[in-house]
Amino acid sequence: MRKTSQLSCLYLWMLLVPLLSINASVTADTLPVDETQYALVDVGVLAIRGYRDSINRWQPTMQWLEQQIPGTYFRLHPMTLDELSDAVATQDLDFVITNPGQSVLLARQYSLSWLATLKSRLNGGQPMQVGSALVVRRDSPIQAFADLKDKRLAIVSPHAFGGYLTLVYAAWKQQIDLPNTVAQLLPTGFPLDNLLYALRDGKADAAVVPVCQLEQMAAEHLLNADNYRIVEDHTPAGLGCKVSTALYPNWSLAKTSRAGQKLAKQVTQALLALPEQSAAATAADSLGWTTAVSQLTIDRMYKDLDMHPLQAPWWQRAMVWLKEHSQWGWSILLLLISLNAYHFWLEYRFNRRGHQLAQAQRKLSENLVLLEHAQRAAVAGELGASLAHELNQPLAAIGNYCHGASVRLQQGQLEKLPQALQQIDAEVGRARAIIQRLRGLLKKQPAAKQQQLLRPLLLDTVELLQFELDKQQIQLQWQLLGREQRQWLEPVAIQQLLVNLLKNAIDALAECPQTDKRIEVLLDYRQPQQVMVQIQDNGPGLSRDACELMQAFTSTKRQGLGLGLVICREIVESHGGKLSMSNADSGGCLVQLSLSLKEQTDG
Amino acid sequence: MVEDKHTVYLVDDDASVLRSLSFMLESYDFQVREFASAEAFIAAEVWQQTGCVILDMRMPGLSGQQLHQLLRQHQSPLAVIYLTGHGDVPLAVDALKQGAVDFFQKPADGAMLAQAVTKAMQSSQANALRLQQLQTYQKLTPREREILKLIAKGYKNQQIADELFIAVRTVEIHRANLMRGMQVDSLAELMLTYAAIANTLAQSDG
Numbered sequence: 056m057r058k059t060s061q062l063s064c065l066y067l068w069m070l071l072v073p074l075l076s077i078n079a080s081v082t083a084d085t086l087p088v089d090e091t092q093y094a095l096v097d098v099g100v101l102a103i104r105g106y107r108d109s110i111n112r113w114q115p116t117m118q119w120l121e122q123q124i125p126g127t128y129f130r131l132h133p134m135t136l137d138e139l140s141d142a143v144a145t146q147d148l149d150f151v152i153t154n155p156g157q158s159v160l161l162a163r164q165y166s167l168s169w170l171a172t173l174k175s176r177l178n179g180g181q182p183m184q185v186g187s188a189l190v191v192r193r194d195s196p197i198q199a200f201a202d203l204k205d206k207r208l209a210i211v212s213p214h215a216f217g218g219y220l221t222l223v224y225a226a227w228k229q230q231i232d233l234p235n236t237v238a239q240l241l242p243t244g245f246p247l248d249n250l251l252y253a254l255r256d257g258k259a260d261a262a263v264v265p266v267c268q269l270e271q272m273a274a275e276h277l278l279n280a281d282n283y284r285i286v287e288d289h290t291p292a293g294l295g296c297k298v299s300t301a302l303y304p305n306w307s308l309a310k311t312s313r314a315g316q317k318l319a320k321q322v323t324q325a326l327l328a329l330p331e332q333s334a335a336a337t338a339a340d341s342l343g344w345t346t347a348v349s350q351l352t353i354d355r356m357y358k359d360l361d362m363h364p365l366q367a368p369w370w371q372r373a374m375v376w377l378k379e380h381s382q383w384g385w386s387i388l389l390l391l392i393s394l395n396a397y398h399f400w401l402e403y404r405f406n407r408r409g410h411q412l413a414q415a416q417r418k419l420s421e422n423l424v425l426l427e428h429a430q431r432a433a434v435a436g437e438l439g440a441s442l443a444h445e446l447n448q449p450l451a452a453i454g455n456y457c458h459g460a461s462v463r464l465q466q467g468q469l470e471k472l473p474q475a476l477q478q479i480d481a482e483v484g485r486a487r488a489i490i491q492r493l494r495g496l497l498k499k500q501p502a503a504k505q506q507q508l509l510r511p512l513l514l515d516t517v518e519l520l521q522f523e524l525d526k527q528q529i530q531l532q533w534q535l536l537g538r539e540q541r542q543w544l545e546p547v548a549i550q551q552l553l554v555n556l557l558k559n560a561i562d563a564l565a566e567c568p569q570t571d572k573r574i575e576v577l578l579d580y581r582q583p584q585q586v587m588v589q590i591q592d593n594g595p596g597l598s599r600d601a602c603e604l605m606q607a608f609t610s611t612k613r614q615g616l617g618l619g620l621v622i623c624r625e626i627v628e629s630h631g632g633k634l635s636m637s638n639a640d641s642g643g644c645l646v647q648l649s650l651s652l653k654e655q656t657d658g
Numbered sequence: 659m660v661e662d663k664h665t666v667y668l669v670d671d672d673a674s675v676l677r678s679l680s681f682m683l684e685s686y687d688f689q690v691r692e693f694a695s696a697e698a699f700i701a702a703e704v705w706q707q708t709g710c711v712i713l714d715m716r717m718p719g720l721s722g723q724q725l726h727q728l729l730r731q732h733q734s735p736l737a738v739i740y741l742t743g744h745g746d747v748p749l750a751v752d753a754l755k756q757g758a759v760d761f762f763q764k765p766a767d768g769a770m771l772a773q774a775v776t777k778a779m780q781s782s783q784a785n786a787l788r789l790q791q792l793q794t795y796q797k798l799t800p801r802e803r804e805i806l807k808l809i810a811k812g813y814k815n816q817q818i819a820d821e822l823f824i825a826v827r828t829v830e831i832h833r834a835n836l837m838r839g840m841q842v843d844s845l846a847e848l849m850l851t852y853a854a855i856a857n858t859l860a861q862s863d864g
Contacts, residue, residue: 451765452678458768459682468685475681482674525718 093128096120096318099142101153102133109133113152115335116326123325124318140164149314150322155185155216155304159354167309169347170323174331175305176341181293182348183302186266187222189286190254197261197286200226200233208237209250209259216303222263224356225287225300251278261286267296303356304348305341423625430622431551434558435493442493444522449486453479492519492550504543509578509586509650510535512546516553520561527565529572531557537580542652548626549650555619556590556646563594563644585632585649596638623648665707666775669693669725670714670741675764679712679771686772696720705732708786710759710778712771715742715749723749726756735785737778741766788858794840795855802839805832809845810852 098117102109110133117129134142136157142148143165150170153161161167175184191197197206203226210219213234226233234240241259243249247268254262255278273280285297294302308326310319326344329336336343377384435442456475463472492515517524517531524531557574564572572593579587620636627634631651639645666688670676673694680690688710693699697719699711711729713722726738738758740750750761759781760774798806801822808818815833819826842848 447764448672448675452672452674454765455675455678455682455768459678459685462682462685462768462772466685471681471684478674478678478681482678485674525716528718 092126094126094318096127096129096150096314096322097132097148098129098150098152099132099134099139099148100151101139101157102135106133112338112340115333115338116329119329119333119335120322120325123328124321127318143167143311146311146313148311149318150308150310152306152308154306155350155353158304158307158309158350159357161309162350162354166312168319169307169309169350170319171326171344171346172307172348173305173339174342174345181291181302182305182345183291184266184305185216185221185303186298186300187219187225187263188266188269188297189222189261189299190251190264190269190283191261191286192254193282193284195260195284199287200229200231200236202286203231203233203261204236205238206260207239207241207258208233209241209243209253209262211244211247211250211263211265212242213240219263220360221300221303221356224360225289227359248272248277251283254283266294266298266302270296301352303353304350306339307347307350308344309347427548427551427622427625430555430619431547434551434554434619438493438519438523438554438558442489442519445489445519446486449482449489452482453486456482504545504654506541507544507546508539508541509544509549509588510539512544512549513553513576513578516550516557519554520557523558523561524574527561527572528570529561529564529574531574531576533576533578535578535580539578539580539586540652542586542650543654544630544650545626548629552623552626552648555623559619559646560590560592560594560644563596564592567594569593584653585651588648588650590646591639591643593641593643596642596644597636664779665689665691665709667691667693667699667704667709667711667736669696669699669711669717669722671695671717672714675714675741682768683772683775686775688772688775696722696725699725700728704736705729705734708735708779708782709737710739710775710782711736712739712741712775715740715753723753723756726753726758730757733789735782735789737782737785739771739774739778788854791840791851791855792858795852798836798839802832802836805829806836806840806848806852809833809836810849810856 098113100109100113110131113131113133117131120129121127132142132148139148139151139153139157140161143151143161151161151167158169162169172182173184174182189200197203213219223233226236241253243253247264250262250264251269251272253259269278269280269283269285272278285299287299288297289299289301290297291302308322310322314322327346329343331342333343456479460472460475463469463475513533517533523529560574564574574590574592577587577589577591579589620634624634627648627650631653632649634646634648636644636646664687666683668676668679668683668690670679671694676692676694680692683690691702693702695717700720711725713725715722722740722742729736729738738753740753740758740761741764742749742761753761759778762771762774795803804822805818808821813821815826815829819829822829837843837848840848840851842851
């Protein structure tokens, strides 16, 4: 199907005008013309009932014009809506004759001057011809548009201009949304007689007919007009038929920008001079022509109904476009489908990947916990000698008290026994404290962060390492700067951090021969957001690059795992801080780290 | 001798070990004096007392071995028992060679420690006696020591006089001085004491 014919079909329905078909007996055969002798005038006419019908209708008018304006030859071009628009656009026409619906469309798009309007035969020669009548049975309770609520309404077509839209507009002016008020719209199609038959047979409660339809059928004795009644009678004076709506202009003639002013004047004069009963007027189903009537009423109606040809509902325009470009439509549909499919595929992939990532992260954090634990266990192992010594002292003391007490019991010396028991109790407490400290380091799951001071953790750690310090004859001094304050700390992790760093310092000092061995620890609270911790020894300093040392499995110790500093950095970062190592100016290694005083959001 | 013979001197930097050992040893009727460090012990100046020193090997400041060496330099009769936190076998062997009576690993068995202390007390008394005899011997004149040597070889007074080209009467006077100086009443007693001293002398010469 060709696109143009499709389109014109669509508009034909939309702009349907009730026409009484009266075949003009004028032959449309064109005479052979010598174009050099005559001025050629092209007239486009909307062919709503086929080309032949158009020629029959308008050729007599062309001949009338040729008679009235000597030296001209009027060439008639019956055209569909699209063809007419295109011809106007390409300036192939001088004049245009078209119906009220299309005239609005053309006037909107192109510069047209309306010269004359056809006088209606129905309306006493008035140029207003188009309108609708709402017909009901005489005994019907329907007295106004409002009474149509929940009734069945017969119409010729939802797009018919004179037969339907004019009535919808009249109802709209009374704030009644007709299509949504009635129970059912019954489109009966052509011939128009069907409308009134549907009413007569009780298939509909009311019918919308083009003006004069009822009167004409009555004249032909097809119906008895007395059995029917017109609702909302707005019949203007002089009109032979009853009408429920305002009347709209008849067909009109317009000049395009191609036609000259002089010719336009001549054509207008000729048309106005056309006698009412002439063959040309009769063929055009009219009483001749009159001066142009404003198209504004039609334009406003379309606009108000939101059905203006240029404001066609978006879906209609989309449909038209789609039909014209079906290959694009299919491509877009295909694209949409494939995009959708791609989207779902991506989402699926995303979900799956997200799931995998979450799993990997969980695994990673589990491994990190295990790693930290392994390193703590390794540290605890290194501290073994120290711990054995630490634990031995209270055990030895307890043993001594017990032995002494039993000897005294045998001898009956009881006076000092309560004191011995007290001492035993104190020693057990001491052992318990040591084990407590160790247990913290060996815990598999790091404890949650708690608000506390850093200093007690440092002192506890120094206690754990005291034996090592004594053994190597190292002096450990610590200093506090600023006002200390509580912060969110993970005690076990911090202890592990301090054990690692202090043990590093001790190991470094153990290797060097000097006698004055020192470790200095500084807690600096003078900055507002963080506490700075410095651990400095006077040993040989770093033998390798600090960055290198902080990577996993890099160690300068023969038996080291190379994890200590990695874990230290991990711990410091989880407390919102930074860890750095360097060689101090005075020799030895300087470890600097910061711990945030604010709560960290992550665990 | 000012102090009771049964004094035990405890030297350990760990206060709780110090107190508990003291409690246990007191139940065995030993008199106990506590020192928190080697330096504190030195300050007390008890070098010439008899008794037993229980020494912690590892202490801040002077270590147990360093104090033991000082005791030997002072020719102290005090007997030494070592206590150590964890058994350093080479250290222990060394310590015993240097004359320590015994060596214990903490926690020490109370009864065995008490036994060792008792043994150390006896050892200390023996040390004290031997040192006293040595001092007496060292107070003798060279002539008296020469005569003592010959007596020990079984020489009669005449033989000694002949050997040394002196008068028998002179030998007799020296011999009487000798007996008084060595605080012995009989020849047999003199010989026993001399044997002990000779042994010590031979050791110190060797």
